[in-house]
Amino acid sequence: MKFQTLITICCAAVLAINVDAQNKSKAKAKQKKRRGRAVLTIPEVAKKDIICFALWTVHDKTLKLTAQLYPTSDGDTKVVRLEIMKGGKWVEVAKTTVIEPGWTAPFRVKNWDDSKAHKYRVRHGELAKYEGTIQKNPVHKDQIVIAGFTGNSIHPGHGGDISRQDIIDNIKRVDADVLFFSGDQVYDHFKHLAGWLKFGRDFGEIIKDRPTLCLPDDHDAGQPNLWGESGKVSTLRGASDGGYSRPGVYVQEVERAQTSHFPDPVDPHTIGQGIGVWFTRMTWGNVDFAILEDRKFKTGPAGRVPKQGPRPDHIRNPEYDPASVDVDGAILLGKRQLKFLDSWAQDWRNTDMKIALSATIFCGGAHIHGNANGRLHADMDSNGWPQSGRNRAIAALRKGFAMHYAGDQHLATIFHHGIDEHRDGIWSFCVPSIANLYLRWWEPLKPGKNREPGAPAYTGDHLDGFDNKVSNYAAANPEKQPAGNLLNTRSAGFGIVRMNTKTRKITMECWPRNVDITNPATKQYKGWPRTISQFDNYNPPSWGKLGKLTFNVEDPVVQLVDAKSKEILYTVRANGKSFTPGAPKGKAFIVKAGKDAPNKVISRNAKVGSKAQKVTLN
Amino acid sequence: MSRNDSNSSPNRELKHENLAMLCLRLGAFLCFVGWTWVHFYWEGPYGILLWQESTYELAERFGISWDEFVGTGVNDGLVQAWISRVAWLYLACTILTLTVRKNSSMQMIALVGGSGLLIVLSYAKYVGAQRQLPMFVEHGGQMLMPIILVLALRYGIRHRVPTGVAMLAVIATFVGHGSYALGFWPTPANFFGMTTVILGFEYEAAKTFLWVAGVLDFLICVGLFVPALRRPCALYAVVWGLLTAIARPVAGMSWSLIYFGADQFLHEAVLRAPHFLIPIYLYVIWRRPPDEVSETSDDSIELLPLPQLYEIPLAPFD
Known part of the structure; x- marks a missing residue:
């Protein structure tokens, strides 16, 4: 009988502790909710605001743009359009269907003119519009x-x-x-x-x-x-x-x-x-x-x-x-x-x-x-x-x-x-x-x-x-x-x-x-x-320098190839008309150069300490 | 002893009771073995509770400095030192599951304390899971396992108290699993992973499969209260508890891994032993005595009102 009482007390204590812990954790959880974790929900938005945002890149004259939509209603169109401003008017350049799950609308536009900026807008139905700018490729910037x-x-x-x-x-x-x-x-x-x-x-x-x-x-x-x-x-x-x-x-x-x-x-x-x-x-x-x-x-x-x-x-x-x-x-x-x-x-x-x-x-x-x-x-x-x-x-x-x-x-x-x-x-x-x-x-x-x-x-x-x-x-x-x-x-x-x-x-x-x-x-x-x-x-500390290369063109591309293993050591665009390649000591290198690609061999046995060289590229 | 004697009803009953007790003992043993392995070889999940500024504030009240609490960076602080020491408590509980006897009060109390350890551990996992209730609830089988063993030893294997707590344990485990499977809380990623790897289901099929499993999880919880259904429900719980326990090593182990990945996955099945051993215990003790079978046809099973369900005769040695 005594043991039963003891066990009952123990069980009650365990349960009480548990209940107490649960209550405290509930209170803590409530408190945490306020100051610990955010509650993440998808807000309901008006139809005109259904397009949340848009991301884009331009590479090799191709524009890729993805519009991110809020979930649409069943009866709503799934078609999303991309327009750009041309001569003061919006012109549709692409159309896509929103992909579920995820409500993403990806566009791909070929032959994109990246030499100038374009205002764009994404449209869904008649009401929703989202505007931004596709910048021009900043090749002019330093x-x-x-x-x-x-x-x-x-x-x-x-x-x-x-x-x-x-x-x-x-x-x-x-x-x-x-x-x-x-x-x-x-x-x-x-x-x-x-x-x-x-x-x-x-x-x-x-x-x-x-x-x-x-x-x-x-x-x-x-x-x-x-x-x-x-x-x-x-x-x-x-x-x-x-x-x-x-x-x-x-x-x-x-x-x-x-x-x-x-x-x-x-x-x-x-x-x-x-x-x-x-x-x-x-x-x-x-x-x-x-x-x-x-x-x-x-x-x-x-x-x-x-x-x-x-x-x-x-x-x-x-x-x-x-x-x-x-x-x-x-x-x-x-x-x-x-x-x-x-x-x-x-x-x-x-x-x-x-x-x-x-x-x-x-x-x-x-x-x-x-x-x-x-x-x-x-x-x-x-x-x-x-x-x-x-x-x-x-x-x-x-x-x-x-x-x-x-x-x-x-x-x-x-x-x-x-x-x-x-x-x-x-x-x-x-x-x-x-x-x-x-x-x-x-x-x-x-x-x-x-x-x-x-x-x-x-x-x-x-x-x-x-x-x-x-x-x-x-x-x-x-x-x-x-x-x-x-x-x-x-x-x-x-x-x-x-x-x-x-x-x-x-x-x-x-x-x-x-x-x-x-x-x-x-x-x-x-x-x-x-x-x-x-x-x-x-630029490893142990390297030395090959002879200085002076070119007839600005910023040529230079490549070093290990003369023995034929493995490329590196390829880089020089800054200006001269370049002094770094290289490991005690090895011979084939040096190639070119205006945009290293297609001309200018030295077959360049080593650290070798002489300077003038190079003419077409 | 004649053949007839050995098959006599009291002997058979005794055998079943021994089997039921073995299930409980084994369940508690394996649960503690699994968690002891986790604590010794890996690490208990208490970091989430201890590595908090509020915990440090508590430690500070006892005059413990920041460096002592978290370590200097070169040495472990109190947090890590004590987390690793918990393993010894689990090992002690593992041994107790083998040595505990009907009259060893201290061992029984210590085992109840073992349940306390499992409650703390489950609470840590619950906090770690961003306070998702099913995470705590689904550990019900493990948390209650040592208590069921103690109650069965003390009151008898067929007594309504261990039986009731065992039902509660099964229900907790299955409600926890079911809540996740049905998506009441976000379904853990490994539920889908294991279904895909073991059964080869694509996502949609895995989703349907888990939904069905979730519904069944809840149905068997209800079924446990219906005398006509409780044994089939317990049997289902045995099968499903076993399958979900071994799913971890089955999905994760591979010939290409060190120790075939056993050290990563095997304990996940072992510590879940209560998920199928408690239902086996219920299945065995709910076996109707042969006399009753001969006297009562299936059609005439009387559905007892709920309060009477636990009025099961006490075992002979009680």
Whole structure:
């Protein structure tokens, strides 16, 4: 009897605690609802406002424009029209049918005259109109301004509910030529359409008048991390087994909304579950953009690499052997994208400078993860893994002296990457989050080597958690103590990259939120701005210089080919009439040059220290 | 003992009761084994509860500094240290499921505490799932498993209290699953993933399949209260509970993975053992005694009013 009483009391206590916990959690949940998570819904709009926003790109005389509609009623027409202003009149240039699910209306217009700006309007029925401007190709401008964003949390818990008006105002002030959203435009894993429409309401005002590249990342696709494995189905919580967690049709809808306005994919074969590909290029203002999918083909780590931490994708053990996780068969960009990059790096038509865009950077760019102590030795969600794939990607990009612009890390950084030695690869700029859902810190345990005078200890040459060679130049670490719910204590903001096609300088800027970036008193995050030369993207410290080449034409394209292996070392457009190629010591090179393509051999045995040469090109 | 004696009704009853008890013991054992593995090999899901500024504020009241709480960056702080220590509690509960006996009060109390651990864990998963109620509810089978074992030991395997709690456990699990499958809350992505990988269904077919499964989840919960239907319902729950438990390793394991992916997926099936072992327990104890079978035809089964449903005779040793 005594025992029964005891058990009854215990059960009652457990139930009471549970009920109490439930009640408290209910109260907390209510409170959280107010200050933690946003409720995402699709608002009802009048028929005249049914078109939410429109995104466009122009490449190779082809306009691609996607209008995003709110859900229409059953009886409404599904036809959407595109008109442009010609001679003071609206002229219909294309017509399309809205695609469900997703309510996207993609247009494609060939033979687009990009030498002048065109006012456009998208129409649905007789009432709905949405107007914007297709800019002229800014080939006349010396500087192309690319605004970069990532991580668009809308949750009040970290300032996601704060208006984006500051961003809109700043982008208008600098009159950005291209907008680049690197990923996580939508954090809701089940309601992409609602999230995308909100994104459109927030940013449509600047998107409608500028080429915009939105790269759908993991959260857009409805999962916390993404190792796409060519469209495999993921069944493991956390998705580290590789593949997509959400059904293929959901992913297709996401990609249709965010990427159907991209220039046509260079290799359009679909992957598993009928998911398309969108990696491609866009040339705008003589800057050549490689738009990469660094998640879609990447191998999932679970079961592929020996366990090194509390999650299949996390390495906690600092004593582990980095080579043990660089397993055979692990893919990063995959053959198709590497093949594309190989040809992209060699093609300099209408191009002075190159830049690669992808979701995230090619290294483990943070040490501490989360809002407390989450020191990870390495995170396989980063593009530091697999190391061989990372090296192949950097090797492909440096052949075209391409800078890398990305996001996803929730932490703004500048890295100069290395493969065989520190600083022998490309530079990368990872932009801060619009509103930072998840905090990260770049905080190596040892001070970096070869730091600039007065630079913080975390800068300089390091090995990341995968033993990749990286040199840090800046990190916008958030406050270390509980960072609160403000935007800037959580290192929120956005990036600006200025590509100067005249001087070939690249300037990286990293701005906090809610400031006027044109005000001289406004400060950027510590470590910014930084200006590098285009040619710093492949200038290993161990290299020497070949003899100076002087040409009879401005800005010729120069290519170096290893005389022995016949492998292309790099291709680049020189700045002006002279160029002094850098090259590894002790090797002979075939040097080719041409006005727009390197089709003339000008030297068959060029070596470091060889004589200067005058070159005549037709 | 003659053959007839061994097949006599009391012996058979005893066998069934032993089988029912074995189900409960095994269910609790496997549930704790699975979670012990998670805690030792991976990590318990408590980060969402502990890595919060409000939790730090609580710690601060006890004089714990930020560095002690979250670690210096080089060493683990209290949060990670204590998360890893919870594994030992789970291991202790695993052992208790084997050693606990009718008269070992302390062990029983400790096992009830094990249910408490599972409640905390399920609550953490619920918070981690953005406070989706079905996430907590579907863990009902696991949370209640040790309590059912203790109640069965204490009151007897056929007593209305363990039986009632077992019904509650099954209902919680199936209502939780069903709510997700029917889309009352967003259907977890791996529901579709597993259906597609195992059955080869396209999205539309997978959606229909899950919808049907969701409806059945709710129907069997109702069926458990109808004497004529409760055994078939329990049997369905056994089959579906088993299939959904083993779906994780079946869909995820592969010859090409290290340990065939067993360390990633196998425990997902093991810790879900209560999902099919509790229904087996109900199926066994709801077996009608042979005397009753011979005396009552199917047509004349009397539907008892609900309050009387649990008035099941106590087991002989009670």
